[in-house]
Amino acid sequence: xxxxxxxxxxxxxxxxxxxxxxxxxxxxxxxxxxxxxxxxxxxxxxxxxxxxxxxxxxxxxxxxxxxxxxxxxxxxxxxxxxxxxxxxxx
Amino acid sequence: xxxxxxxxxxxxxxxxxxxxxxxxxxxxxxxxxxxxxxxxxxxxxxxxxxxxxxxxxxxxxxxxxxxxxxxxxxxxxxxxxxxxxxxxxxxxxxxxxxxxxxxxxxxxxxxxxxxxxxxxxxxxxxxxxxxxxxxxxxxxxxxxxxxxxxxxxxxxxxxxxxxxxxxxxxxxxxxxxxxxxxxxxxxxxxxxxxxxxxxxxxxxxxxxxxxxxxxxxxxxxxxxxxxxxxxxxxxxxxxxxxxxxxxxxxxxxxxxxxxxxxxxxxxxxxxxxxxxxxxxxxxxxxxxxxxxxxxxxxxxxxxxxxxxxxxxxxxxxxxxxxxxxxxxxxxxxxxxxxxxxxxxxxxxxxxxxxxxxxxxxxxxxxxxxxxxxxxxxxxxxxxxxxxxxxxxxxxxxxxxxxxxxxxxxxxxxxxxxxxxxxxxxxxxxxxxxxxxxxxxxxxxxxxxxxxxxx
Numbered sequence: 001x002x003x004x005x006x007x008x009x010x011x012x013x014x015x016x017x018x019x020x021x022x023x024x025x026x027x028x029x030x031x032x033x034x035x036x037x038x039x040x041x042x043x044x045x046x047x048x049x050x051x052x053x054x055x056x057x058x059x060x061x062x063x064x065x066x067x068x069x070x071x072x073x074x075x076x077x078x079x080x081x082x083x084x085x086x087x088x089x090x
Numbered sequence: 091x092x093x094x095x096x097x098x099x100x101x102x103x104x105x106x107x108x109x110x111x112x113x114x115x116x117x118x119x120x121x122x123x124x125x126x127x128x129x130x131x132x133x134x135x136x137x138x139x140x141x142x143x144x145x146x147x148x149x150x151x152x153x154x155x156x157x158x159x160x161x162x163x164x165x166x167x168x169x170x171x172x173x174x175x176x177x178x179x180x181x182x183x184x185x186x187x188x189x190x191x192x193x194x195x196x197x198x199x200x201x202x203x204x205x206x207x208x209x210x211x212x213x214x215x216x217x218x219x220x221x222x223x224x225x226x227x228x229x230x231x232x233x234x235x236x237x238x239x240x241x242x243x244x245x246x247x248x249x250x251x252x253x254x255x256x257x258x259x260x261x262x263x264x265x266x267x268x269x270x271x272x273x274x275x276x277x278x279x280x281x282x283x284x285x286x287x288x289x290x291x292x293x294x295x296x297x298x299x300x301x302x303x304x305x306x307x308x309x310x311x312x313x314x315x316x317x318x319x320x321x322x323x324x325x326x327x328x329x330x331x332x333x334x335x336x337x338x339x340x341x342x343x344x345x346x347x348x349x350x351x352x353x354x355x356x357x358x359x360x361x362x363x364x365x366x367x368x369x370x371x372x373x374x375x376x377x378x379x380x381x382x383x384x385x386x387x388x389x390x391x392x393x394x395x396x397x398x399x400x401x402x403x404x405x406x407x408x409x410x411x412x413x414x415x416x417x418x419x420x421x422x423x424x425x426x427x428x429x430x431x432x433x434x435x436x437x438x439x440x441x442x443x444x445x446x447x448x449x450x451x452x453x454x455x456x457x458x459x460x461x462x463x464x465x466x467x468x469x470x471x472x473x474x475x476x477x478x479x480x481x482x483x484x485x486x487x488x489x490x491x492x493x494x495x496x497x498x499x500x501x502x503x504x505x506x507x508x509x510x511x512x513x514x515x516x517x518x519x520x521x522x523x524x525x526x527x528x529x530x531x532x533x534x535x536x537x538x539x540x541x542x543x544x
Contacts, residue, residue: 035094046093046097048091062155077158082348083345086347087345088341
């Protein structure tokens with residue numbers, strides 16, 4: 001499984017999750033886990049997704065999600081899971 | 091599974107605390123390029139480096155993007171050129187032309203530095219070693235990306251004082267040759283005692299003869315991350331302090347290990363080592379001196395600095411060793427002056443002197459680094475400073491180095507701007523009493539008694 005962590009940070013507004021999830025569904029990216037909080041009005045979301053069935057390259061997905069984020073007014077970042085796994089798990 | 095808190099912590103380290111991988115350095119052996127015809131040799135060198143490194147920069151950028159971690163530098167180290175060029179080079183100009191070839195291929199593949207314009211002369215110099223050393227001023231002024239290093243001593247061999255004397259003159263000459271750029275050439279020239287074969291950091295990186303044909307070495311960074319972690323345990327005792335540094339160093343090093351493995355796999359080149367050094371940059375918040383202040387000093391250089399640095403260095407290693415399967419290179423805290431805003435502040439406040447820096451080099455990697463001194467400092471004085479630092483390395487069985495810049499036309503208190511990662515530095519005073527009689531004796535200092543372990 002190719003796990004990617006998508007983080008979304010920014011000012012809370014209607015439809016953030018909907019628009020990100022729509023993009024993921026259109027690109028056959030499966031969501032494995034979502035956690036989300038709001039800290040001082042700021043929306044903070046993390047998704048763990050599986051990109052195995054995606055046809056695009058990682059870079060293309062990262063760019064498109066970043067562009068989508070700019071449209072909604074949030075910062076969307078894609079990173080492969082290993083960096084977190086390596087850092088926080090022995 | 092990874093949780094939100096952990097993801098936020100990692101990303102804050104990257105975005106707010108300057109966590110990055112400082113360098114992926116591709117080591118390339120040039121031993122199979124050797125030819126007695128100079129032009130054929132240069133062709134061989136160009137081809138070998140180009141073929142090995144053409145995908146290095148792109149691979150680094152891909153990894154950086156996929157994991158969201160900046161990889162600041164992509165670099166190359168090669169077999170010491172004194173060994174490679176010995177058969178073909180009959181003059182210093184011959185060696186300089188090899189430096190130009192290295193510079194050209196570095197531009198071509200897009201790396202910002204190429205290290206290995208080097209000679210290993212810890213016991214004696216061959217004719218080729220001496221020619222290479224004498225060509226350094228011209229080579230560094232004629233090129234942009236070439237870095238040069240000379241190993242002058244080791245615990246096993248003692249110190250080659252003839253070479254120490256010569257290097258004092260070469261440092262002065264390099265400063266003179268590059269005086270239009272504030273003697274920048276000296277920032278690309280370092281002398282060592284106990285130089286490691288697998289150092290990924292410049293200016294001292296070279297690909298040792300004990301290494302494989304090609305190898306990937308990675309240098310991590312992260313002083314800002316350590317400082318930030320320590321700011322959360324202010325006033326706690328040393329046990330808590332040390333545990334915090336260790337845990338942070340573990341996390342930082344794991345990122346280096348991940349990047350090293352990825353780069354190794356994608357380039358099809360074996361993974362060598364991760365260098366655990368805490369490497370500062372002139373960026374605010376990316377300073378080793380700031381960590382020392384966080385530990386409890388008003389400025390780096392205050393009484394207690396050497397102890398604080400010893401503790402920091404040791405805990406970084408203890409945390410880092412477990413995070414990586416192979417560690418090597420220099421592995422310790424760097425204390426360059428011009429590349430660390432906290433160090434610059436300490437010098438300007440009068441808290442940090444050359445003598446205190448020398449004491450600090452006893453307990454950390456690497457040595458007197460990026461220190462600007464007055465341009466009228468005598469060559470023999472520079473040799474004396476080098477000899478002192480080499481002695482510290484030799485006796486303590488550790489790597490030490492000297493990278494000082496006698497800035498032509500500038501005196502104590504004036505500022506020198508090197509630009510970029512090299513930063514800027516205030517010119518520091520040097521003890522002006524003579525050591526001519528000592529430096530001019532000639533010969534070598536024998537290896538210390540504790541090197542005889544057989």
